Amino acid sequence: MPQRYDAIVIGGGHNGLVHAAYLARAGKRVLVLERRPRVGGAAVTEEIFPGFKFSVFSYVVSLLRPEIIRDLELPRHGLEILPLESTLTPLPNGDYLAMWSDHDQTRRELCRHSARDAEAYDEFGQLMHHMAMAVKPILGMVPPDPTSLSPGDLLGLARLAKHFRRLGERHFHALCKLMTMSSADFLDEWFEFDGLKATKAASGIIGTFLGPRSPGTAYVLLHHYMGEIDGAFRAWGFAKGGTGAISEAIAAAARARGTEIRTDAPVARVLVKGGRATGVALESGEEVAASVVVSGLDPRRTFLQLVEEPELPADFVGDIRRYKFRGSSGKVNLALAELPDFTCLPGVGPHLRGAISISPSLEYVERAYDDAKYGEFSRRPYLDIVIPSMIDPAMAPPGKHVMSIFVQYAPYYVNGGWDDAKREAFGDAVVDTVAQYAPNIRSAILGRQVLTPADIERILGLSEGNIFQGELSLHQLFFLRPAPAWAKYRTPVRGLYQCGAGTHPGGGIMGASGRLAALQVLKDWR
Amino acid sequence: MLKVTPFHPRTAPLAQGQAWRRWAGYVVASSYELLHDREYHAIRGAAALFDVSPLYKYVIGGRDAVRLLDRVVTRNVAKCRVGQVLYTPWCDADGKQIDDGTISRLTEGTFRMTAADPNLRWLHRNAAGLDVTIEDVSERTAALSLQGPNARTILQVAADFDLTGLKYFHLTSARIRSIPVTISRTGYTGDLGYEIWVDAAQAVPLWDALIAAGTPYGLTPAGMLALDVARIEAGLLLIEVDYISSHRAFIEAQKSSPFELGLGWTVALDKEQFNGKGALLGEQRRGTAWQFMGIEVDWDSLERLYAEVRLPPRLPTVAWRASVPIYADGGQVGYATSGGWSPLLKQYIALAHLESAFARPGTPVRMEITVEHRRKQAAARVAKTPFFNPERKRGGGGGGA
Numbered sequence: 038m039p040q041r042y043d044a045i046v047i048g049g050g051h052n053g054l055v056h057a058a059y060l061a062r063a064g065k066r067v068l069v070l071e072r073r074p075r076v077g078g079a080a081v082t083e084e085i086f087p088g089f090k091f092s093v094f095s096y097v098v099s100l101l102r103p104e105i106i107r108d109l110e111l112p113r114h115g116l117e118i119l120p121l122e123s124t125l126t127p128l129p130n131g132d133y134l135a136m137w138s139d140h141d142q143t144r145r146e147l148c149r150h151s152a153r154d155a156e157a158y159d160e161f162g163q164l165m166h167h168m169a170m171a172v173k174p175i176l177g178m179v180p181p182d183p184t185s186l187s188p189g190d191l192l193g194l195a196r197l198a199k200h201f202r203r204l205g206e207r208h209f210h211a212l213c214k215l216m217t218m219s220s221a222d223f224l225d226e227w228f229e230f231d232g233l234k235a236t237k238a239a240s241g242i243i244g245t246f247l248g249p250r251s252p253g254t255a256y257v258l259l260h261h262y263m264g265e266i267d268g269a270f271r272a273w274g275f276a277k278g279g280t281g282a283i284s285e286a287i288a289a290a291a292r293a294r295g296t297e298i299r300t301d302a303p304v305a306r307v308l309v310k311g312g313r314a315t316g317v318a319l320e321s322g323e324e325v326a327a328s329v330v331v332s333g334l335d336p337r338r339t340f341l342q343l344v345e346e347p348e349l350p351a352d353f354v355g356d357i358r359r360y361k362f363r364g365s366s367g368k369v370n371l372a373l374a375e376l377p378d379f380t381c382l383p384g385v386g387p388h389l390r391g392a393i394s395i396s397p398s399l400e401y402v403e404r405a406y407d408d409a410k411y412g413e414f415s416r417r418p419y420l421d422i423v424i425p426s427m428i429d430p431a432m433a434p435p436g437k438h439v440m441s442i443f444v445q446y447a448p449y450y451v452n453g454g455w456d457d458a459k460r461e462a463f464g465d466a467v468v469d470t471v472a473q474y475a476p477n478i479r480s481a482i483l484g485r486q487v488l489t490p491a492d493i494e495r496i497l498g499l500s501e502g503n504i505f506q507g508e509l510s511l512h513q514l515f516f517l518r519p520a521p522a523w524a525k526y527r528t529p530v531r532g533l534y535q536c537g538a539g540t541h542p543g544g545g546i547m548g549a550s551g552r553l554a555a556l557q558v559l560k561d562w563r
Numbered sequence: 564m565l566k567v568t569p570f571h572p573r574t575a576p577l578a579q580g581q582a583w584r585r586w587a588g589y590v591v592a593s594s595y596e597l598l599h600d601r602e603y604h605a606i607r608g609a610a611a612l613f614d615v616s617p618l619y620k621y622v623i624g625g626r627d628a629v630r631l632l633d634r635v636v637t638r639n640v641a642k643c644r645v646g647q648v649l650y651t652p653w654c655d656a657d658g659k660q661i662d663d664g665t666i667s668r669l670t671e672g673t674f675r676m677t678a679a680d681p682n683l684r685w686l687h688r689n690a691a692g693l694d695v696t697i698e699d700v701s702e703r704t705a706a707l708s709l710q711g712p713n714a715r716t717i718l719q720v721a722a723d724f725d726l727t728g729l730k731y732f733h734l735t736s737a738r739i740r741s742i743p744v745t746i747s748r749t750g751y752t753g754d755l756g757y758e759i760w761v762d763a764a765q766a767v768p769l770w771d772a773l774i775a776a777g778t779p780y781g782l783t784p785a786g787m788l789a790l791d792v793a794r795i796e797a798g799l800l801l802i803e804v805d806y807i808s809s810h811r812a813f814i815e816a817q818k819s820s821p822f823e824l825g826l827g828w829t830v831a832l833d834k835e836q837f838n839g840k841g842a843l844l845g846e847q848r849r850g851t852a853w854q855f856m857g858i859e860v861d862w863d864s865l866e867r868l869y870a871e872v873r874l875p876p877r878l879p880t881v882a883w884r885a886s887v888p889i890y891a892d893g894g895q896v897g898y899a900t901s902g903g904w905s906p907l908l909k910q911y912i913a914l915a916h917l918e919s920a921f922a923r924p925g926t927p928v929r930m931e932i933t934v935e936h937r938r939k940q941a942a943a944r945v946a947k948t949p950f951f952n953p954e955r956k957r958g959g960g961g962g963g964a
Contacts, residue, residue, distance in 0.1 A: 106909040107862065112951065117907055119604045139597040170875060203873070277608045390601075430609060430713075435779035 042068045042327040047304045050078025053333030054287040055551030056536040058109050061294035072303035076288045082281025086484035088434040089372040092279035096441045099273045100547035109290040116286035118274040119428050123391030126236045127474040133381035134232045151230040161227045167208050169263045180516040180524045180541045220254040235396040244504045246363035248406030253510050277429050307343045314532040331534040335506035336519035349529050356520035364490030364502030367447035369467045371440040372484035377475035390427045395420035409446030414463045419445045449501040455491040505544025506537050526554035565590045568616035569705040569766030584787050587617040592786035602785035606793045609781030610711035619678040620704050625695035635689050639831040643668045648732045652821045658842030659809035659818035679802045705766040710756030713780040721776035731957040740772040753797020755955040791882040798948025804884045805900045825855040854922035857946035860911035864942035872935045878904040890929040896921040912950050
């Protein structure tokens with residue numbers, strides 16, 4: 038083992054890269070090992086069809102922490118986040134619901150459907166703003182363990198207690214409701230127009246094997262509200278050049294600080310000696326030594342594949358085995374000869390620059406879940422569609438377009454298992470669903486890529502194809518993510534850390550796990 | 564009645580919010596869309612099209628054209644080659660800045676000068692005894708500014724001229740869809756960009772040609788609000804905002820020298836004679852009292868000030884133009900004159916006049932912020948400008964996309 042590093046990061050996903058960049062910033066000699074030929078993990082841009090570039094997996098960004106953008110000087114390394122302006126929900130009766138970036142425009146539009154909802158919308162927005170403010174400090178802290186009496190934990194808990202006391206009664210109660218209710222029930226308390234409720238509720242099911250009527254989904258709704266761009270919550274953006282450009286910018290920032298990044302370098306296992314991680318062995322047989330090993334992979338891959346079981350306490354292994362993934366979503370990427378022409382709002386317009394949500398009613402989304410509950414992909418799925426080439430024309434040849442369709446539900450455990458025929462049938466169901474609202478879509482398709490949870494697992498190594506490295510359900514959050522007592526990025530093996538979305542605060546292109554893990558590693562280093 | 568520019572027939576129908584701003588007696592769009600975000604991002608992410616026709620433009624010719632210009636401006640015009648453009652300030656006899664603009668050498672003996680203020684009288688006064696012609700072509704010449712990473716690609720689609728060879732701060736004559744134009748690689752955004760100068764009668768067809776060529780590449784008409792954010796990121800100063808023309812200042816303290824405005828690099832003290840040379844030589848010897856620098860407001864400090872009143876930071880997404888005190892140690896050491904939130908850099912930035920002792924990059928200072936009606940001070944740092952300086956601004960060749 039000739040070369041010695043201070044730290045080896047397993048997995049060049051965006052969290053692994055953020056982690057490496059922060060360690061390198063502190064003067065550490067860091068090596069990142071990525072199995073695939075390119076960095077980024079789920080945040081990659083690939084030219085699937087000649088001239089057409091896709092954010093193949095993860096496709097929008099809202100949660101990338103602004104402090105990371107500043108600390109790592111990502112704009113100087115090419116990062117630019119463009120605003121995603123609107124949400125259009127086509128309705129089965131030929132009408133639509135549009136929510137614009139301009140407040141008055143949205144209000145007028147909501148009034149067409151329900152004057153009451155238009156008023157409630159402002160109040161709801163204000164409440165969600167307070168809720169996001171309430172949980173925001175949690176995103177930026179290493180989770181304190183409530184059962185611990187160590188000074189650090191007690192201090193963290195005291196800070197939280199003080200923070201929540203300041204919330205006031207009304208907001209504290211609302212937060213409790215959000216933590217426990219279903220998104221449908223929560224939204225029922227506010228709105229009457231079904232199309233609005235369904236579109237909002239859809240945020241509560243993304244990446245989760247639950248329906249809008251399942252308790253716990255209100256929290257996922259909130260998780261998507263915490264996205265913050267320029268001080269405004271619930272703002273979504275699109276990275277110029279696709280989500281891969283985010284990874285490339287972070288990688289460039291890490292390299293600028295001396296980090297070495299090796300692609301096509303799959304790790305076989307973590308080397309452990311006397312209860313302490315000493316390095317890694319690559320699949321090629323090569324061994325690399327380091328003082329610290331950090332895994333950006335999900336908890337199952339880290340603890341059940343990379344580490345020999347005898348090195349870990351049995352309880353912990355049990356917890357990790359029970360940690361829930363249950364991938365529930367797929368992705369369809371289309372190369373288009375022309376823009377989709379929506380029957381409800383014909384022609385080219387600003388509505389094509391935002392998100393298009395196929396979520397006409399709560400019942401529609403719940404029924405989509407029903408299919409999945411019994412082991413089938415949704416015949417009429419919930420879709421979140423964006424057309425990145427409308428925002429960044431460089432994603433497609435001039436005049437042509439790319440369409441990214443996030444699809445839910447596509448259960449990992451599908452009846453009969455996923456095979457080529459089932460994948461194509463799934464793709465057909467998605468295109469048929471789009472065609473109901475934009476009939477020209479079929480003839481516009483020049484190329485189609487369909488990704489099932491099985492594909493996501495196979496290509497990216499995300500267990501069961503879960504996009505968040507494990508469900509964002511309450512029993513898997515904060516000091517319980519990924520396992521009780523091991524939520525502080527440390528692991529039962531000394532010198533082995535975790536920095537992926539399987540740790541607090543979880544999924545989305547947020548980078549917070551990578552950054553917080555780096556702060557913890559550096560703290561332990563002293 | 565304010566005047567409208569030659570592009571008004573095209574720009575007026577685009578103004579969704581009827582948000583217009585006055586510029587040199589004209590109306591131009593503040594933003595075309597209801598919010599200026601997308602127009603801003605077009606500058607940094609694709610390409611933006613600005614109507615910059617209100618600029619004052621003079622064509623200067625005659626045997627002594629170089630002598631006149633070299634007498635007026637601080638840069639060395641004699642060294643300016645045909646096809647080159649100079650950015651330059653000009654000063655009064657006391658070395659205090661009157662205005663700033665560009666000088667383009669169109670032919671061996673003809674120059675075009677652009678200015679923010681009317682300068683015809685000043686040019687004539689300096690032309691006494693010289694063999695020159697000075698023509699005010701402000702109304703006759705319309706101008707568009709095409710800025711952003713895709714600017715070259717778009718212009719290349721429309722123009723008959725190979726733009727890969729056109730260097731930063733150079734110009735060429737060309738045809739765009741058979742319309743004769745002058746294209747200069749200049750702008751006010753600190754990005755890759757071009758300004759296109761055209762006879763006012765051909766303005767509308769030029770607009771249409773550029774929009775047609777640029778739409779597939781994300782070309783977006785943009786207004787002054789978006790431009791203001793970009794020019795602050797680029798550290799470019801604005802007359803009557805960041806400095807007062809010495810011709811308009813009521814008291815000496817309101818005047819600034821080019822050295823005090825960060826334009827020392829434009830002062831060719833080796834030139835034989837020019838307006839203000841003596842005073843500027845003296846200032847160079849004595850040292851400059853003020854510097855014009857960037858300010859980066861510390862996010863954590865800003866967040867804390869707002870958290871005290873339980874608000875998230877309120878960010879100036881529309882750039883402000885006001886005098887904001889800057890403090891260090893015990894007292895005030897300067898004032899910021901422009902500032903705003905950079906959506907690209909995720910940073911609150913400002914341009915400020917600072918006493919030289921506090922102007923070194925990295926110096927910790929504090930900027931006044933009003934939080935819920937109370938004056939607070941946010942921690943900040945002195946920074947070099949430009950805040951954002953992409954390689955493509957000066958870089959050559961290739962596509963832009």
